[in-house]
Amino acid sequence: MPNDANSGSSAVRKGGDRPYNERLFFDLIRTNGPMSKAELTRATNLSAQSATVIVNRLVEDGLLRPGKAVKGKVGQPSIPYSLDPAGAVSIGIKVGRRSLEVASMSFDYSVIERIVRRYPFPHLDTIRQDMLTCTAELFDRMTADQRERIVGIGISLPDDLSAWESTVGAPKGAMENWASADLSGDMEAAFDLPTSTLNDASAACLAEIAVGDSQRNQSFIYFYVGTFIGGGISLGGQLYTGQNNLAGAIASLPTGAVSSGVASQLLEGASLHYLEQAAEAVGLSPKGFYENGPLNTALRGLFDDWLKTAAPQIAFAALTGQSFLDPEVIIIDSRLSPELTREMVTAVKDVAACNYDQRGLAKINIEAGKIGIAARAIGSGILPFLSEFGLEKE
Numbered sequence: 286m287p288n289d290a291n292s293g294s295s296a297v298r299k300g301g302d303r304p305y306n307e308r309l310f311f312d313l314i315r316t317n318g319p320m321s322k323a324e325l326t327r328a329t330n331l332s333a334q335s336a337t338v339i340v341n342r343l344v345e346d347g348l349l350r351p352g353k354a355v356k357g358k359v360g361q362p363s364i365p366y367s368l369d370p371a372g373a374v375s376i377g378i379k380v381g382r383r384s385l386e387v388a389s390m391s392f393d394y395s396v397i398e399r400i401v402r403r404y405p406f407p408h409l410d411t412i413r414q415d416m417l418t419c420t421a422e423l424f425d426r427m428t429a430d431q432r433e434r435i436v437g438i439g440i441s442l443p444d445d446l447s448a449w450e451s452t453v454g455a456p457k458g459a460m461e462n463w464a465s466a467d468l469s470g471d472m473e474a475a476f477d478l479p480t481s482t483l484n485d486a487s488a489a490c491l492a493e494i495a496v497g498d499s500q501r502n503q504s505f506i507y508f509y510v511g512t513f514i515g516g517g518i519s520l521g522g523q524l525y526t527g528q529n530n531l532a533g534a535i536a537s538l539p540t541g542a543v544s545s546g547v548a549s550q551l552l553e554g555a556s557l558h559y560l561e562q563a564a565e566a567v568g569l570s571p572k573g574f575y576e577n578g579p580l581n582t583a584l585r586g587l588f589d590d591w592l593k594t595a596a597p598q599i600a601f602a603a604l605t606g607q608s609f610l611d612p613e614v615i616i617i618d619s620r621l622s623p624e625l626t627r628e629m630v631t632a633v634k635d636v637a638a639c640n641y642d643q644r645g646l647a648k649i650n651i652e653a654g655k656i657g658i659a660a661r662a663i664g665s666g667i668l669p670f671l672s673e674f675g676l677e678k679e
Contacts, residue, residue: 490517618654
């Protein structure tokens with residue numbers, strides 16, 4: 286392990302070249318909570334002097350902050366150090382099939398402010414302009430110190446948006462320019478900040494890894510039920526994206542075996558797009574599915590009908606994932622209200638237990654996610670922090 290106690294530092298590099306031991310300290314504190322210099326010394330096998338130099342430098346840079354001294358049974362009181370939420374800022378952008386969300390985030394992965402724009406379908410020029418405008422608006426709301434501490438921009442969006450034109454009800458040809466879109470390049474050119482992109486469901490999975498129950502669940506399969514269903518995979522507490530960045534692409538999973546014709550995909554039975562369509566077809570607003578409080582009778586009937594199809598298909602996908610990866614848990618989250626998300630997860634668990642033969646598999650554990658509708662935007666905002674401060678685990 287290298288000793289970088291004497292290497293130079295600046296609070297925000299925006300280049301991802303931060304020394305390994307600094308990244309290690311951030312990872313340890315983010316994982317374990319506040320730690321003293323002595324605890325960091327033991328955890329890293331560095332000398333006490335090296336650990337002290339690094340901690341003092343990070344405090345001076347505003348990235349760590351000392352807590353109240355804790356008295357022990359012997360020796361001097363120890364001071365725990367935690368991440369300073371104001372130490373760094375990121376911008377997270379979620380591009381969805383029905384909405385755009387732009388959020389500023391603090392170093393502790395909390396959302397500072399967010400702006401939401403909604404639209405009937407993702408029109409590239411409109412979304413690009415809204416991304417630029419909303420990001421500039423968030424910059425204007427920041428203090429000078431916050432602007433100086435911005436480490437980058439993260440963007441999450443569905444893969445191959447041009448292929449879903451007819452599915453989302455867009456006019457013919459209105460989405461074909463997504464095939465050559467470069468939103469990352471557009472944002473870098475406009476704001477001179479490093480910008481990275483990730484699939485939207487993978488970003489939601491990343492958020493679950495970072496701020497969910499990752500201490501208990503290091504390896505899991507993740508489902509996110511949004512306008513279209515999507516997924517991600519966590520292996521050893523790290524997001525696994527596969528050789529083509531398509532790991533967890535459960536929307537394309539066939540829902541049955543066929544000997545003729547074309548099998549249906551999971552997205553056709555387990556996506557909220559079709560629940561919303563059913564509501565709009567009878568003149569109802571689908572907003573009730575995303576708001577706290579009981580559904581009215583009409584929306585309740587539509588949700589129950591949708592769930593009768595969605596739950597068995599999600600359970601089928603969950604059992605398929607269980608057989609391939611043998612994960613600790615399968616986590617299901619959604620942009621539905623928390624109450625309806627829990628109801629959906631319960632229905633999936635019931636179907637998995639009652640209607641699928643699980644011989645030869647470990648006991649399947651299915652749990653509801655911890656974040657909900659904000660998961661994709663939070664995951665987007667975490668991307669720049671990982672680039673600047675993250676530790677790549679072996």
